[in-house]
Every structure is written in structure tokens, then in C-alpha cells.
Amino acid sequence: MALSTKPASAQDRSNLIPYSSRLKEGRALAQDVWSIFNVVNLPADCINLGQGYMNFSPPKWVTEAAQEALHTVAPNHYSHPRGRIRLREAIKGFYDPLFGRNLDVESEILVTSGANEGQYSVFTAFLEQGDEVIMFEPFFDQYLPSVTFNGGKPVYVPLHPPKTEGKDSSDDWSLDLDELRRAITPRTKMIIVNTPHNPVGKVFRRDELEGIAALAEEFNLLVMSDEVYDCLVFDGKEHVRIATLPGMWDRTVTVGSAGKAFAATGWRVGWLIGPPSIIQPTLAASTRIVFCTNSPLQEAAAAGLEQARERKFFEIQRDEYSERRKILTDAFDQLGLKYTLPEGSYFVLLDISKVDFPDDYPFPPSVLGRGRDFRACWFIALEVGVSSIPVSEKQFYCEEHANIGEAYGRFAFCKDVETLKAAAERFQGLKKFLKQ
Numbered sequence: 001m002a003l004s005t006k007p008a009s010a011q012d013r014s015n016l017i018p019y020s021s022r023l024k025e026g027r028a029l030a031q032d033v034w035s036i037f038n039v040v041n042l043p044a045d046c047i048n049l050g051q052g053y054m055n056f057s058p059p060k061w062v063t064e065a066a067q068e069a070l071h072t073v074a075p076n077h078y079s080h081p082r083g084r085i086r087l088r089e090a091i092k093g094f095y096d097p098l099f100g101r102n103l104d105v106e107s108e109i110l111v112t113s114g115a116n117e118g119q120y121s122v123f124t125a126f127l128e129q130g131d132e133v134i135m136f137e138p139f140f141d142q143y144l145p146s147v148t149f150n151g152g153k154p155v156y157v158p159l160h161p162p163k164t165e166g167k168d169s170s171d172d173w174s175l176d177l178d179e180l181r182r183a184i185t186p187r188t189k190m191i192i193v194n195t196p197h198n199p200v201g202k203v204f205r206r207d208e209l210e211g212i213a214a215l216a217e218e219f220n221l222l223v224m225s226d227e228v229y230d231c232l233v234f235d236g237k238e239h240v241r242i243a244t245l246p247g248m249w250d251r252t253v254t255v256g257s258a259g260k261a262f263a264a265t266g267w268r269v270g271w272l273i274g275p276p277s278i279i280q281p282t283l284a285a286s287t288r289i290v291f292c293t294n295s296p297l298q299e300a301a302a303a304g305l306e307q308a309r310e311r312k313f314f315e316i317q318r319d320e321y322s323e324r325r326k327i328l329t330d331a332f333d334q335l336g337l338k339y340t341l342p343e344g345s346y347f348v349l350l351d352i353s354k355v356d357f358p359d360d361y362p363f364p365p366s367v368l369g370r371g372r373d374f375r376a377c378w379f380i381a382l383e384v385g386v387s388s389i390p391v392s393e394k395q396f397y398c399e400e401h402a403n404i405g406e407a408y409g410r411f412a413f414c415k416d417v418e419t420l421k422a423a424a425e426r427f428q429g430l431k432k433f434l435k436q
């Protein structure tokens with residue numbers, strides 16, 4: 001092979017090493033919606049209801065436990081890859097009654113570096129090249145790369161948006177079980193269920209979960225039940241855990257997150273609950289991916305779960321979120337805009353098809369050439385000063401189904417009351433841009 005005669009300094013050295021094709025397959029290189037609708041690109045005073053993290057602190061009694069852990073020797077060092085025993089005991093104490101089981105802290109609970117890493121480790125532990133993983137659209141954006149990085153193939157089954165004319169509830173987003181059945185092939189290995197759902201807010205009903213469970217049983221599928229918003233279910237709706245349906249414990253792994261539970265998304269502490277046949281292989285994968293999860297914040301999460309019941313923390317927090325949700329939905333009602341009232345999680349899908357913007361509005365190139373929702377959300381951010389996330393496209397839908405999401409912008413209400421009230425006030429400025 002002829003060696004280059006150019007002096008090294010004259011060669012283009014900006015891309016010497018080719019990167020793996022899995023980054024492309026996992027859509028990890030595409031400019032994602034978060035980087036377009038980023039604070040850096042939007043006006044400095046824009047109220048950020050786009051990203052799903054809180055603008056308030058975790059409870060003081062939880063952060064105090066974190067501080068205490070930092071001042072103690074052991075929690076500054078490696079934890080057991082299964083997680084610190086105090087946290088595993090606390091998970092057991094909290095979840096035993098919810099699962100109706102006597103969970104074994106050695107083999108049925110695994111602490112992970114956020115829900116994301118837990119899910120990634122399940123994929124690593126169970127997927128063979130080409131195995132298919134069914135996810136319902138819109139889907140949480142991390143599933144797709146996590147599946148493809150591990151050789152899996154995502155298969156999409158859309159939730160169908162409400163066709164009603166009046167007020168929509170997230171319950172009106174429907175799952176067609178025949179469609180789900182048709183999506184199952186001999187290569188299907190897994191179904192991901194996300195309840196309460198991001199971004200729809202749907203809390204799957206018992207009959208829907210029974211339908212999914214029957215298919216999982218018939219085709220011997222692993223079910224990953226992403227329940228990171230399990231503490232945010234509103235209006236007395238029942239949160240059914242698919243793992244508790246008859247026969248489902250043996251094939252289900254349930255995913256939780258301290259980030260969502262205790263307003264601590266940056267802590268990266270999550271957990272998996274399931275039978276030893278799922279937890280043990282996942283532990284083997286997780287040990288080789290991260291070895292263990294950060295130790296002091298596991299102690300803090302443990303304190304959170306230990307005290308939550310006595311303090312009625314989740315009940316109080318749910319009522320606070322309910323108030324936050326109302327501030328936002330009242331503002332949409334005042335504008336006469338349609339939206340999906342979420343029964344769970346902290347997102348509202350607003351129907352933005354009535355937002356009327358001029359074709360020649362100075363949209364940036366990153367927004368042009370994408371779904372109408374990108375332009376509508378950009379326009380709202382610039383003209384009204386409240387940012388959101390468009391729902392079509394890569395983050396939530398496969399290409400074929402992106403049009404379903406094009407009618408919606410996702411607004412997060414995990415923000416303090418003052419911020420939401422200020423956003424609600426600004427929203428009234430949208431009136432003059434609405435089609436009649």
C-alpha cells in the first residue's frame with residue numbers, strides 16, 4: 001500500500017478513525033430535538049417546559065441523607081454491583097406491598113445507574129443479533145439506541161390518538177391488540193411497556209395490560225415494564241403493575257427511578273425488580289458496563305424510600321403535580337386549545353395544529369424541512385416565550401408514523417408553580433396566532 005507522501009501536518013486529521021455504524025443505526029448522530037430546542041438556541045428568557053427535569057430541588061431530608069453519606073467512609077467507595085444493601089432493603093420495604101411479594105434483596109432487586117442503564121443492561125443480557133423488540137409509539141427516546149446498540153431491532157406499534165372532538169384524556173390513546181399481535185414474529189424477544197407513559201401520560205388499564213400479558217405468554221416474550229413515573233398517577237386512577245398479573249412475574253422486569261421519585265434526575269440512581277432469571281443475567285451485564293452505581297446517592301435514595309410512607313411524601317408530591325398540571329391545562333382551556341389530559345407522568349400533549357404562523361417566518365435551518373410541529377413549537381417559543389418539544393420524528397416515532405405526532409407539542413409541568421403561572425400568562429399571547 002502506498003504511503004501518503006504528504007507531511008502529517010497537511011493531512012486532514014479531523015476524522016482519522018472511522019466510528020461504528022451502530023451510532024447511525026441508533027440515530028445517535030442525528031441532530032436531536034433536545035439540541036435544537038436547547039436553551040442556547042432559544043431566547044434567554046424563554047420558559048423551558050421542553051425538557052423533562054425539575055427546576056426545584058429534591059426534598060431536604062433526602063439531600064441531607066446524601067450529605068451524611070458523603071461524610072461517611074464506606075458510601076464514598078465502590079458499592080456491591082447489586083446496589084447498596086440499605087437501598088435494596090428500602091426498595092424491598094417500599095415495593096413488597098405493591099407487588100404483593102416478599103422480594104429477595106439478593107436476587108430480585110438490582111440497583112442501576114438510572115433507569116436508562118438498567119434498561120440498557122437488560123438489552124445486553126437478553127438480546128441476540130436481530131432479536132426484535134416491540135415498543136409503543138410515541139416511545140421514550142432512549143429505547144431505540146439502547147436496543148440497536150445491543151444488536152436488537154425495534155418494531156413499532158403506535159398508540160392511536162383520540163378521535164374525540166371534546167376533551168381528551170390520555171386513556172383515549174388506544175392500543176390495538178390485533179396490531180400488536182401482527183407485529184409479533186418468530187424473532188420477537190421483548191415488549192416494552194411504559195406506564196405511566198412519556199409523553200402521552202397514559203396509565204395503561206388492567207384490560208390493556210391483560211391483553212399484552214396474554215400475547216407475552218402465548219409467544220414467550222420478555223416484558224420490560226418502564227414504570228419510572230409510578231408515583232405520579234392522578235385522579236385516583238389505578239396504576240396496574242403488569243408483573244402482578246397472573247403468570248407475569250416470571251417474564252417481567254419492572255423499572256424504577258429515584259430521579260423521578262425524588263426530583264433528582266441528575267443523581268442517576270434507578271432500580272430493576274424481577275425474578276432471579278432476569279435479574280441475575282442483567283446483573284452480569286450491568287457489572288461489566290458500570291460495575292456499580294454511585295454510592296452516596298444510593299444512600300440518599302434509600303432514605304427517601306424508607307421515609308416516604310410515613311411522611312406521605314408521594315401523596316403530597318402527587319397533589320403538588322396535580323396543581324401544576326392544572327395551571328397548564330387551565331391556560332390551554334382559556335385559549336380553547338385541545339390537549340391530552342395526562343392521567344400520569346408530568347407531560348401534557350398540546351394539539352398545536354391551530355397555531356397559525358407565517359410561511360416566511362425566519363425559522364432556523366434545523367427546524368425547516370421537518371414536521372410542522374417543529375415550526376409550531378419554535379414559533380411558540382419565540383413569540384410567546386415558552387419552549388416545548390415537538391413530538392413527530394425520531395425522538396418519539398419511526399419515520400413511517402411520524403405524521404401521527406405532528407399535531408402535538410409536549411409541555412412538561414415538572415416546574416415550580418411560579419414558573420408555570422408565568423408560562424400560563426405568556427400563553428395568552430398565543431391567542432392572536434390561533435386559527436379560528
Ligand SMILES: Cc1ncc(COP(=O)(O)O)c(C=O)c1O
Pocket residue numbers: 052113114115116117140194197198226228256257258259260265268269270
Ligand atoms: C419513560 C422513561 N423511562 C426512563 C427514563 C430515564 O430515567 P432515568 O433518569 O432514571 O435514567 C425516563 C426519563 O425521562 C423516562 O421518561
